[in-house]
Amino acid sequence: xxxxxxxxxxxxxxxxxxxxxxxxxxxxxxxxxxxxxxxxxxxxxxxxxxxxxxxxxxxxxxxxxxxxxxxxxxxxxxxxxxxxxxxxxxxxxxxxxxxxxxxxxxxxxxxxxxxxxxxxxxxxxxxxxxxxxxxxxxxxxxxxxxxxxxxxxxxxxxxxxxxxxxxxxxxxxxxxxxxxxxxxxxxxxxxxxxxxxxxxxxxxxxxxxxxxxxxxxxxxxxxxxxxxxxxxxxxxxxxxxxxxxxxxxxxxx
Numbered sequence: 001x002x003x004x005x006x007x008x009x010x011x012x013x014x015x016x017x018x019x020x021x022x023x024x025x026x027x028x029x030x031x032x033x034x035x036x037x038x039x040x041x042x043x044x045x046x047x048x049x050x051x052x053x054x055x056x057x058x059x060x061x062x063x064x065x066x067x068x069x070x071x072x073x074x075x076x077x078x079x080x081x082x083x084x085x086x087x088x089x090x091x092x093x094x095x096x097x098x099x100x101x102x103x104x105x106x107x108x109x110x111x112x113x114x115x116x117x118x119x120x121x122x123x124x125x126x127x128x129x130x131x132x133x134x135x136x137x138x139x140x141x142x143x144x145x146x147x148x149x150x151x152x153x154x155x156x157x158x159x160x161x162x163x164x165x166x167x168x169x170x171x172x173x174x175x176x177x178x179x180x181x182x183x184x185x186x187x188x189x190x191x192x193x194x195x196x197x198x199x200x201x202x203x204x205x206x207x208x209x210x211x212x213x214x215x216x217x218x219x220x221x222x223x224x225x226x227x228x229x230x231x232x233x234x235x236x237x238x239x240x241x242x243x244x245x246x247x248x249x250x251x252x253x
Contacts, residue, residue, distance in 0.1 A: 002120070005032040005047060007040035007066060008055035008084060017053060017084075017107065024109055025116045037061040041069045049079055051119060053103075056085045064139050067132065077132045080119050091139075096197055098135035099150035099157055118152075125156045134159055145200065151177060151187050158185065162201050166232050168194050168211040178232055206246055207239045220250060 004021070006014045014033050021028050032047045034040035037060045044052060044066070054063040063083060071077055083102040085091055095102045101115045131150035138146050150159050164180040170191035177185045187194075195205050198213075205211050206228065216231035226238040228246075238246060 002028045002051060002123070003031045003047070003049040004028050004051040004053060005034065005040075005043055005049045006030060006053045007034045007043070007058070007063065008053070009035045009057075009059045010055070011035070013055070013084070013105070013107075020107065020109055020112055024113050028116065035059070037065045037069065040066045041073070044070055044079065045073055050123065051080045051082065053082050053084060056083060056088060056091055064136065067136055071133075071136065077129045080123060080129075081132055082115055082119065093197075094135055094138045094146070096193075097138065097146045097149050099131045099152045100135055122152065122157065125154070130159055131157045149197070151185055153185055153187060162198065163213075163215070165198070165203075165213055166216045167213060167230055167234065167236070168198075168203075170209040178234070180231075204242075204246065204249060206242045207237050210236045212236065214249065214253065220246065 006017055008014050018030055031049060032043040034043045037058050054066060056063045067077055081100060083095060085102055086105050101118055103111055103115060134148055134150050147162060148159055149162050150157050160179055166178045166180060168191060169176045173190055175187045175189055175191045175194055191211055195211050202214050203211050204214055217228055218231055219229040221227050226243055228236050
């Protein structure tokens, strides 16, 4: 049985979450609730749940404050975390870079089931909570140009410098990452999701299957329909509609 605590200052939302979890995830046992940073930290420290369902905005602070205080008390976070949030774009971006799951209010049952499944997969693979440390690092810095990214694989969660990512390649609904001094890593998310995250870090989508870090672009070859040569010596095609955009970018580099 997986144990969980609900931390939200809205009693109605906590009741709704209890109901949904009972219906869609009966093997998750809610062993406690809290409505503030103070009561949340006390409940988690005392009950040591496997999972925290954590609202961002609480009456006496934020869900991030809960994690910070737990890290101070225990030296590290020892629960998986699912944030429940309204549309706070900065926080959502931080979650995505940290491979952390979140649910948007009002909570959708289908999304809840997907998140529960992912949490179970992560718990079965690893007891590594470094991605939560990465989230707190990003929140503390209060910048939205993150330097590291957490990638969740079939083996667990791994942290990488964004500047070490050479390129990403689509494989159906998966994305394969090619990273400097590492073997390729396959992630169960689409290339579009990573395009949205990495474009502002100097990445460019040159083809429906390829997202490249321009810092690792060695050559742009115009013949044979056009292709690029990357630092890992891969030869990647350029789609017709991306050629003009790439040529303009190269003029500014």
